[in-house]
Amino acid sequence: MRYPTGATYDAIVVGAGPAGAHLATLLARAGRSVALLDRARFPRDKVCGGGVSRKSIALLDLDITPIAHKWVSGAFLTFQNRAGVIKEFGYAAGCMVLRSEFDQLLLERARAAGAFYSGETAFLDVREQSDSLVVETSRGPLRGRRLFAADGVASAVRKKVFGRGLVGTVPALEARVELPESTLAEFGDRAVFDFGGMPRGYGWIFPKRDHLNVGVYSPFGGSGLARQLSSFLERYPALRDRGKLTTFGYAIPLRNSAGLFERGRVALLGDAAGLVECLFGEGIYFALKSAALAARAEIARAGGEALSYSQLLRRELLPELRAAWLLAQGLYTFQEFAFRHLVCNDRINRLFAGLIAGDTGYRECLVKALLAAPAWIARPAPPRDPVIS
Numbered sequence: 001m002r003y004p005t006g007a008t009y010d011a012i013v014v015g016a017g018p019a020g021a022h023l024a025t026l027l028a029r030a031g032r033s034v035a036l037l038d039r040a041r042f043p044r045d046k047v048c049g050g051g052v053s054r055k056s057i058a059l060l061d062l063d064i065t066p067i068a069h070k071w072v073s074g075a076f077l078t079f080q081n082r083a084g085v086i087k088e089f090g091y092a093a094g095c096m097v098l099r100s101e102f103d104q105l106l107l108e109r110a111r112a113a114g115a116f117y118s119g120e121t122a123f124l125d126v127r128e129q130s131d132s133l134v135v136e137t138s139r140g141p142l143r144g145r146r147l148f149a150a151d152g153v154a155s156a157v158r159k160k161v162f163g164r165g166l167v168g169t170v171p172a173l174e175a176r177v178e179l180p181e182s183t184l185a186e187f188g189d190r191a192v193f194d195f196g197g198m199p200r201g202y203g204w205i206f207p208k209r210d211h212l213n214v215g216v217y218s219p220f221g222g223s224g225l226a227r228q229l230s231s232f233l234e235r236y237p238a239l240r241d242r243g244k245l246t247t248f249g250y251a252i253p254l255r256n257s258a259g260l261f262e263r264g265r266v267a268l269l270g271d272a273a274g275l276v277e278c279l280f281g282e283g284i285y286f287a288l289k290s291a292a293l294a295a296r297a298e299i300a301r302a303g304g305e306a307l308s309y310s311q312l313l314r315r316e317l318l319p320e321l322r323a324a325w326l327l328a329q330g331l332y333t334f335q336e337f338a339f340r341h342l343v344c345n346d347r348i349n350r351l352f353a354g355l356i357a358g359d360t361g362y363r364e365c366l367v368k369a370l371l372a373a374p375a376w377i378a379r380p381a382p383p384r385d386p387v388i389s
């Protein structure tokens with residue numbers, strides 16, 4: 001598709017993942033002219049566990065039932081499947097999706113809101129002019145007043161405008177595991193979090209309609225992820241019967257080293273900005289939240305209010321990400337101790353569940369865990385539930 005010629009868009013959004021599609025929706029709904037472009041052809045897949053937390057769904061304010069694979073109302077919390085605790089939330093704390101379907105839904109909503117979408121269109125370069133900017137794309141130039149980079153962890157916009165090295169990443173590896181229906185049924189609607197699933201990190205098993213998504217991640221990075229994933233899977237007898245395993249690796253951005261999110265008319269969102277929380281590697285919520293804050297700043301600016309996107313990030317998001325980093329340090333540095341004392345402790349694991357659901361903030365969780373330290377350090381809570389056989 002060619003761009004409508006001669007138009008100057010209020011906003012050009014590069015990348016139609018959760019950050020870009022959500023921002024395009026919010027700005028288009030606020031009456032802005034928006035061009036949303038993505039180099040991929042949608043629906044496209046994205047390496048991701050596809051765990052969408054309840055707080056993300058609340059932020060989206062969208063019925064995702066049509067694409068929901070499983071509503072997760074419980075978790076099996078374990079240490080290397082040697083001991084475990086079953087945590088029933090009593091509500092759906094999140095939803096398992098396929099990113100191809102989830103992202104397509106968000107893109108359709110952005111288009112329905114009035115954003116002009118151009119697929120298979122790659123960002124190439126940007127030139128700032130006095131009152132606007134010109135974005136060079138694989139389909140020709142496009143003029144706009146603001147450019148929002150939502151083009152993921154390897155953001156080409158970020159590299160052009162902010163240079164290299166702004167965002168620090170760690171690798172994560174996942175696989176799709178096909179199993180007989182009877183074995184899948186045993187996992188039900190519970191997600192497995194294995195807090196010894198990888199050295200200084202965790203392993204996950206996320207149930208989908210017709211397969212399991214399994215993976216390993218450490219906020220400290222780490223090498224030999226294929227070996228780590230294979231050892232993780234070997235600890236679950238139910239997974240040994242699997243068919244061929246295809247693994248997919250990708251980077252998770254955990255740090256924006258200079259705390260830089262805007263330059264001139266350009267702003268960074270989601271993975272492009274390095275906005276993923278360290279504790280579980282959850283990025284979809286932070287991509288959506290950064291989009292919501294960018295939209296709020298845009299709308300405030302037009303109303304004459306001096307409230308920048310960077311200020312909003314510093315106020316509402318970055319302190320939470322810092323607290324998540326401290327929690328991750330505690331949880332993964334002393335893995336087995338943390339499992340017995342923190343993860344198995346009902347009061348503390350309720351706080352962790354609250355993080356996913358959105359009932360608890362990371363700072364609140366950190367403070368409450370620290371205040372309760374004398375009790376949980378003195379008394380380890382024994383694991384109660386049998387392993388997954």
Ligand SMILES: Cc1cc2nc3c(=O)[nH]c(=O)nc-3n(C[C@H](O)[C@H](O)[C@H](O)COP(=O)(O)OP(=O)(O)OC[C@H]3O[C@@H](n4cnc5c(N)ncnc54)[C@H](O)[C@@H]3O)c2cc1C
Binds near residue numbers: 014016017020174281
């Ligand atoms: C193994 C793994 C498992 C994960 N599991 C989870 C999970 O279960 N739950 C969770 O919340 N998070 C998870 N994450 C993190 C999550 O996937 C990301 O944080 C999230 O996708 C970020 O969204 P985004 O919109 O910023 O970027 P993306 O979703 O990466 O979207 C970026 C878009 O930009 C497009 N693009 C890239 N370059 C260009 C270009 N030059 N021109 C035009 N378009 C371009 C891409 O095609 C893409 O569509 C996981 C990550 C990994 C690696």
